Amino acid sequence: MNISISQENYLKSILKLEASDGVATNQALAQNMESTPAAVTGMLRKLMKEGLIEYEAYHGARLTESGKHHALLTIRKHRLWEVFLVEKLNFPWDSVHSLAEELEHVGDEAFVNRLDEFLNHPVFDPHGDPIPDAKGVMRERPNLIPSNLAEVGDVFVVCGVVDSSSEFLRHLNQLGVKLGKSFQVYKRYAFDGSSEWKGNQGRLVTLSSHVSEKILIQLQS
Amino acid sequence: MNISISQENYLKSILKLEASDGVATNQALAQNMESTPAAVTGMLRKLMKEGLIEYEAYHGARLTESGKHHALLTIRKHRLWEVFLVEKLNFPWDSVHSLAEELEHVGDEAFVNRLDEFLNHPVFDPHGDPIPDAKGVMRERPNLIPSNLAEVGDVFVVCGVVDSSSEFLRHLNQLGVKLGKSFQVYKRYAFDGSSEWKGNQGRLVTLSSHVSEKILIQLQS
DNA sequence: AATATTTTTTAATCAAGCCTAAAAATTAAG
DNA sequence: CTTAATTTTTAGGCTTGATTAAAAAATATT
Secondary structure: OOOOHHHHHHHHHHHHHHHHHOOEOHHHHHHHOOOOHHHHHHHHHHHHHOOOEEEOOOOOEEEOHHHHHHHHHHHHHHHHHHHHHHHHOOOOOOOOHHHHHHHOOOOOHHHHHHHHHHOOOOOEOOOOOEOOOOOOOOOOOOOOEEHHHOOOOOEEEEEEEOOOOHHHHHHHHHHOOOOOOEEEEEEEOOOOOOEEEEOOOOOEEEEOHHHHOOEEEEEOO | OOOOHHHHHHHHHHHHHHHHHOOEOHHHHHHHOOOOHHHHHHHHHHHHHOOOEEEOOOOOEEEOHHHHHHHHHHHHHHHHHHHHHHHHOOOOOOOOHHHHHHHOOOOOHHHHHHHHHHOOOOOEOOOOOEOOOOOOOOOOOOOOEEHHHOOOOOEEEEEEEOOOOHHHHHHHHHHOOOOOOEEEEEEEOOOOOOEEEEOOOOOEEEEOHHHHOOEEEEEOO
16 A cells, blocks of 8 residues: 555645644645645545545545554654754755655655654654654644734743744744744734734844734743 | 656666666666666657757667766765765665665755765765765776785775675675775685685685675775 | 535546557668 | 568557546535
């Protein structure tokens, strides 16, 4: 039962949509895969025949245990490669996604586990997303909230992002916002929801609400 | 001008055949690619149209400068990945070829150059084969000879192999023969060409002529 | 319940790469 | 120079994954 690259990408997309919209329509999936509904139909049939999804027309697709396992292992590979690219090859965090997208389809489990060991079993990828363990179990990230929910005076650590697109990450680079850095909310402007943060050196950072909504933080006690 | 995985593999095969048989027939190429002459015809046309080879029926194919460059960069990737797999992920040298074969088709030049830097610009891969530099220039290996040409009493260092198949390498593992290790020729049996080597700790190793022919060595003055 | 809207499927095509088997072309040998 | 052997090409198909456009089915709305 060999899974093709295309099939792996479908499984990943289905997993993603299951997490957000509950159940996906073929159209939503087509959009996510940058493909067409007609193409999706054929692929879903194939995935069903291989026991990777359950599928009923007009009622969306759900991953089976096996399908979920494969999807999570693919995500594991992806995120481990991102760690490798950023930590070992010194790529900036905004430029590793597409490379990891290629690398995630290479090699078998033994290989990935050696990579994991080489990287010292990292738990989060460079965007703060949790890395599933060797058995394909997604680690839970503890109580992160979008930064726009923090109130004036709150101190917090940046732990993740909701949007991992290069554009967004590059914007954060410019602001000097990165994972692990801590800030205090300094001001909030009611009229547009934008906020100002004070960094460690007292430097002020201004963020629009669109940006702060996509930054995940952990409040300090 | 994007080159597909299949095309890259054809270029590699053509380069290899150019080095040995001079000019390759489609049939030789088909054999090398584990494919058929009919499949080769179509691909050679495509490669010619893209300026990667010169090709005339019944007279074989030659790489153009561009084609040679691409082939050498693919080999560079392959060998760098082999170094990574052996040195960083601790894979045995007899098991990295097929994985590297997959990895060699991933990523762009910037990526490979970062990998090269991370590995400290290695010059030889785990089988002793030279790694082309960033410009696609193959480094020359100095005066290596097959070990069966060494005479009784000669001291030498193992520097490479002609056959990188898992079976052969595993055989060398069993004999305790690896790159960098030095031996002295202890005996040679004229009737079948087999030889005995004495290792550093005085241990004796017996090699058939078929094996010693495939081991490349450098004589110690 | 009937109609309108959305969603999915079918049908016909395309493209890359590969296959087999038969035909054509070229080279080599007598 | 004619035949034999080799090599290459053509022809017809297969597979995977995609496409568009039209038809069919299900859901929603009135």
